[in-house]
Amino acid sequence: MxxxxxxxxxxxxxxxxxxxxxxxxxxxxxxxxxxxxxxxxxxxxxxTRDVPLNLDYARRGSKALFEIYAENPVDAGDGVLTLKPGVKALLRAYTDNDSKYSGVVNLPTAVSKVYVYSESYGFPACIGVDVTAGGISFDVRQLYEKAAGKVSGAVVADRTVTTRADAANPYNVQQLGDWTWEGKPLYILGTLFGQKPNLNIDPEYAQTPAGLMNRIQNVLMPGVDNSKYAMPTEVVNLNIAKDAHLTLVFAAELAGWRNAIGYYYYDTQNPPRTQAEFDALPKYVAFPNCTSFTTNFDDPDDWGSGSDDWTAPLFFGEQLRLNYFKGGKATDIFPAGTTVGWFMLPDAYEISTKNYPYTGKLDVTGSKHPARYSNNEFNAGNGRYMVSLYDKVSGKTVLGFEDGGDNDYKDVLFYVDADPADAIYDPERPTTDPDDEKYPDxxxxxxxxxxxxxxxxxxxxxxxxxxxxxxxxxxxxxxxxxxxxxxxxxxxxxxxxxxxxxxxxxxxxxxxxxxxxxxxxxxxxxxxxxxxxxxxxxxxxxxxxxxxxxxxxxxxxxxxxxxxxxxxxxxxxxxxxxxxxxxxxxxxxxxxxxxxxxxxxxxxxxxxxxxxxxxxxxxxxxxxxxxxxxxxxxxxxxxxxxxxxxxxxxxxxxxxxxxxxxxxxxxxxxxxxxxxxxxxxxxx
Structure with missing residues (x-):
């Protein structure tokens, strides 16, 4: 120098x-x-510093792509979840085949909180996690524990649904049982605890078949018009070939609305042919509020909250044994020769937290949006709002619902577990395939x-x-x-x-x-x-x-x-x-x-x-x-x-x-x- x-x-x-x-x-x-x-x-x-990172999504047999951000990366404007422009991920990686990840991530030393984001179906969309002296750790079961603490005093919602079709209930919607004011069914598989009006339930979770969610995602691609899988009524609905038990399992929710999902059934050889005949069919609500306890788009730091005052009611894997009614009595066996269809009440579950006790109510009038059916002929303009896929590996039938207009058919995802499994096989139904389980670089x-x-x-x-x-x-x-x-x-x-x-x-x-x-x-x-x-x-x-x-x-x-x-x-x-x-x-x-x-x-x-x-x-x-x-x-x-x-x-x-x-x-x-x-x- x-x-x-x-x-x-x-x-x-x-x-x-x-x-x-x-x-x-x-x-x-x-x-x-x-x-x-x-x-x-x-x-x-x-x-910057290297920080240990440990994630466990508790979905055995499933692999997920996730990302780590130093700021909240999501926006839920108009009820549609999107990534904010210009936000960069610190890490993008796959979990292992049991949805676990153990590794390291490099962070600026000023970062004290990260956001774990995933577009993988059935996984939390965005969760805020503190950076501690031990690193970054997230286990989805922490959400379950938090939910148990937040809803332990849940009050059962009033039965506001009539038992027949009339002006107040034009779709003839029926309740299978009670649910909490936040919309958690108390008739799902599990163990009830507490006493009315403070009943709640400890769910019995289904074990999602290995790779199922990955195969679904590679068919019903995110951000893609998946209308080609929306088939005619006779393919979307389940035609029962043998007497069977039917279990409906909640798999994923990627919607901004509080949608209700339910089912109806009729004799396969004598389907409803007029609007009046179809309206007269009882429509049984399975899940009144299909909001999952996995994210709060506005504040991912507050895991699972729908707002400051209410808790999203569902977890992936919660399941419901469907009932068949004959002579006013319920049974869990659907007879051969029965067709099962599906309906959605979009954005129909209403929650009020203005006064305590808080209240929840299902709007069955269609005042916001008309009901949508798997029987396409009874939708306005013969619209197709549901898809049904057969998974070759697990033998499960997957149901995808569309609540809006983007036609991705993944706003709410369920699968049906039939016993025996071949009771609902339909060769015309679109399939997932082991070859669809792809994990690109x-x-x-x-x-x-x-x-x-x-x-x-x-x-x-x-x-x-x-x-x-x-x-x-x-x-x-x-x-x-x-x-x-x-x-x-x-x-x-x-x-x-x-x-x-x-x-x-x-x-x-x-x-x-x-x-x-x-x-x-x-x-x-x-x-x-x-x-x-x-x-x-x-x-x-x-x-x-x-x-x-x-x-x-x-x-x-x-x-x-x-x-x-x-x-x-x-x-x-x-x-x-x-x-x-x-x-x-x-x-x-x-x-x-x-x-x-x-x-x-x-x-x-x-x-x-x-x-x-x-x-x-x-x-x-x-x-x-x-x-x-x-x-x-x-x-x-x-x-x-x-x-x-x-x-x-x-x-x-x-x-x-x-x-x-x-x-x-x-x-x-x-x-x-x-x-x-x-x-x-x-x-x-």
Whole structure:
């Protein structure tokens, strides 16, 4: 560097030692084996951290794609769940085949809550989870426990439904039994507890067949018009070929309305032919409020709430044995020769929390929206609002309901468990297939940030952190088992503030043999995978000044799949560095490398500078760096830093980073507890 720059730096340091307000208390030093200071500053200046992540959706035999966000990513405007534009996922991965995930996620240190989002059917859409000292942990059974606590004093809803078709009940809707004011049926399979009017039920949950929800999702695709599966009445309805028990199992809900679902039946050989005949059929309400206790779109932190005052009543797997009435008496056996149809009352369950006790009521008049039937001929315009699928693997019949106009037929999903299973088989019914259980490779959102280096190591620099500044954007592509198969990097040289020639590259914490191919675009002549390295090292350019003029460098790496995304993050995988020389970079030669604090040098790094001047790296008796402390200092300032932002304001020349960023000093002194986003507040 220029002599003037060095003189200014020496003068500044001298003033700093004389003025008590001009220096900041030095961080603790780590004693070496011989009692000398070795390892310097314990603080690694990290602005992100790797956090353990453990999820359990408790759906055995099901695999789900999920995402982690640092902010609430969902919007439920007009009752339709959508992702907010511009919100980026920190992680995108699959659970295992039993809907569990155990891994790690990298978070900015300022993040204290994350949002677990999934579009997989039958899984919570969005849940807010605190980041604790033990990491991030979510078990869907926590929702069950919370629900039990919130609805323990549920009051049974009044029976407001008449027992015949009239002006107040034009569809002849009937109740099978009581339900709580929030719309939870007390006649589902389970154990009742409490006494009227404070009855409730401990449900007996069905075990969803392995892979069923994945197969459904690959047929009834999200965001797609699935009308081709909406078949004629005789295919959608269930034609009972043998005497059978029918159990209706709640599988998923992806609607913004409080929809009611029910069934009706008639003699297969004598179906209703007129509107009057159809209206006279009793329509039995199975589930009056098909709202699932898995999300609150407006506030995912409040798991399962429909609002501040009421609790969504249903969980996936809750089940109901359907009743057949003969001579006024109920039986759970449907005789052969019976056809079972389905109906929906869209957005029909009304809840009032203005006065206590709160009340719930099912609107059976169709005042908001007319009833919708699987008998298409009795819908306005012969509309088709339901689909029926046969799952070849499990033998279950899947029912999908459409409450609006997007025709995805997944607003409410049930499946029917028939005993015997072949009692309702229909060869004309659309099917799911084992081949439909597909798990495509996943490309995550880019991990972005900015790297800044000082180039005078092992001596103190001017600590303006602008000698080499490089932005990065890293995208991982993983397979269904979360194995990394490809990485795409875009490195943007942003600033050259030093006078030495600095090359830039990075080391991946994987053996060279794990790399199947590397392609570098717009790099220097030295760019590419380095030889004579035990780990994969990629050089991008040999001169930062020229690189700034040349622009972004793209690196595409193909891996052999041995590395799993649940074991690593970008923070643990990437080890960026600069190579500094006044003569220029020589590929394959021993060189002076400058890395982030506590990141090890590559096998080509010159060990001589370690432990000299102001460097406090951990050394062995021969003076070689051995860790755990590398590129450490007993001063306030690091030799390099990694920031989780792309709009980092680069400090002016000769202006120390704690001057340009006033909160930097307190951040370091507090070991990162204060001013965790100091890099967002500069003096200009």
């Amino acid at each position: 220029k002599n003037l720059r060095n003189l200014c730096l020496l003068y500044a340091l001298a003033v700093c030692t004389m003025l008590p307000t001009g220096c900041i208390e030095r961080p603790d030093e780590v004693p070496g084996p011989d009692g000398t200071a070795q390892g310097g500053n314990k603080y690694d200046y990290a602005t 996943v490309t995550g959102d880019p991990v972005v940030g900015t790297l800044a280096f000082e180039d005078l190591w092992p001596s103190q620099g001017d600590y303006d952190m602008n000698d080499v500044v490089v932005g990065y954007s890293t995208t991982f592509t993983t397979d269904k088992d979360n194995r990394i198969v490809a990485i795409r990097d875009v490195f943007t040289p942003l600033h050259s503030g030093g006078k030495l020639r600095s090359a830039f590259g990075y080391q991946l914490d994987i053996p060279v043999t794990a790399v199947k191919g590397v392609k570098v675009e717009n790099g220097s002549s030295a760019a590419g995978l380095e030889k004579n390295q035990d780990k994969a090292v990629v050089i991008l350019f040999d001169d930062i000044e020229q690189a700034v003029a040349r622009g972004p460098v793209t690196v595409e790496i193909e891996l052999d799949g041995r590395l799993s995304m649940d074991k690593v993050t970008r923070k643990s995988l990437y080890n960026p560095f600069i190579c500094v020389s006044d003569k220029g970079f020589v590929p394959g030669a021993v060189r002076k490398e400058i890395h982030l604090t506590n990141y090890a040098p590559t096998s080509l790094a010159d060990p001589y500078p370690f432990g000299r001047n102001d460097d406090k790296s951990s050394l062995d008796k021969a003076g070689n760096p051995i860790g755990p402390y590398y590129y450490a200092t007993s001063e306030l300032y690091p030799f390099a830093i990694d920031l989780p932002v792309t709009d980092f304001r680069i400090p002016d020349e000769m202006v120390k980073i704690d001057v340009f960023y006033p909160d930097f000093a307190d951040w370091v002194k507090s070991r990162g507890e204060k001013h965790k986003e100091w890099y967002k507040k500069s003096v200009k």
